[in-house]
Amino acid sequence: MYNNLIGKKLLILGGIRTLCDYVVRAQKMGVYVYVADYDIYSPAKQIADQAVFLDATNVEEIVAFCKKEGIDGITTGYVDILLKPCYEACRRLNLFCYLTPEMIEMSTNKEYFKSICAEYSIPTPISHEIKNEDYEVAALALNYPVFIKPLDASGSRGAAVCNNVKEFKKQYKCALNFSKQKKVVVEEYLSGTEFLMDYLIVDGRPYLLSMFDRIMSADRNSAINHSDLCIAPSCNLTVFQQKIHQNILEMLSGMNFENGLIFFQGFVKDKNITIYEMGCRLGGSFPFIDEHCTGINPMDMLINYALTGEMGKKIAIEEISPHFSELGGVINIMALSSEYRIAEINGIEEVSKLPQMLHYLQRMFIGDSFQVGKITDSPVVSFYFYAKDIDEYKEIVRFIYSKVSVFDKYGNSLLMQPCSIENL
Secondary structure, three states, X not given: OOXXXXXXXXXXXXXXXXXXXXXXXXXXXXXXXEEEEOXXXXXXXXXXXXXXXXXXXXXXXXXXXXXXXXXXXXXXXXXXXXXXXXXXXXXXXXXXXXXXXXXXXXXXXXHHHHHHHHHOOOOOOOEEOOOHHHHHHHHOOOOOOEEEEEOOOOOOOOOEEEOOHHHHHHHHHHHHHOOOOOOEEEXXXXXXXXXXXXXXXXXXXEEEEEEEEXXXXXXXXXXXXXXOEEEEOOOOHHHHHHHOHHHHHHHHHHOOOOOEEEEEEEEEEOOEEEEEEEEOOOOOOXXXXXXXXXXXXXXXXXXXXXXXXXXXXXXXXXXXXXXOOOEEEEEEEEEOOOOOOOOEEEOHHHHHOOOOEEEEEEOOOOOOOOOOOOOOOOEEEEEEEEEOXXXXXXXXXXXHHHHOEEEOOXXXXXXOOOOOOOOO
């Protein structure tokens, strides 16, 4: 399918660990992969064909390097701040890029995203207008809980639920620090079943690829980076398709989005659907589950587009259905916030040998530690699997929880309490 990519040169902006899969995927397609960012030790650089030390947000540096090396395509994933440099560099070099200015603005500007959704009758959370200089006074008049986040940040940085005035005042300052525009969004706190979905756009036609429910432990907030569990197809998939799907199709087409990957996050409660987030990059997608359940791997398609200007899979994509015949599952083994470093990790290799295991990504290693800071939460490892039914899904989750353990040098567990699965 991708023989025309052999020997092509691809520059990936950003070297975070989640991009390691992207690098490997491109290499398997015969592509020579460069990975560029400012960190000498970034994980994706360690496996790239060539590591590049440059500022991945600096368009001038990117353009100069691409001209020097004869780069055939540029792409990125998972980090919103790199979308605009990727688009600008491709534009100046006349390279293929599925991104558009409107896509980037909708992904990074919460107000713009909500305004476009309103045009297409797509429900979004109710916002409270609060000026920075009046936030302490406004805090007294809010009905709690509320959800607070920076206007223009990503990855849930600076975002949190506030249950009272004291929490609001503290979190408002935090959110403000993460906003380049020094603007904060305060919204109603949504409850219900949280979902995450991906749309593929091929030659101007959007396709709903997958819809996952995000499941959290009782002591963790929703609308954060990593859920404890994900499961697809969503229990609300049919409701979504009946009520909102057509509106989203019209919005994506109306915005002239021609190609690429778009993800949405939202909640369903009493069959009422609210969308609170959109992204135009990898991040919402679980490519290995998508590939197993639909035959389509979004990574492959984005790599192909960056190098050829085509998403590919024109015939098979017509057969995509988010109503998987099996269940797709994700389990994030969550690290506990601690000042102590990891001294021992057990069980990952054993779990990886499960016949239903499609892929796993280890994110933390011996010597690492996790403390709440710029990142809202962190898994030690993420497992991606399939199951024939809900009973097998639960069995796999129980097995993983029973096998994976992480300890500090004193023998204390560095993992959060496992998520309850009995009511799934």
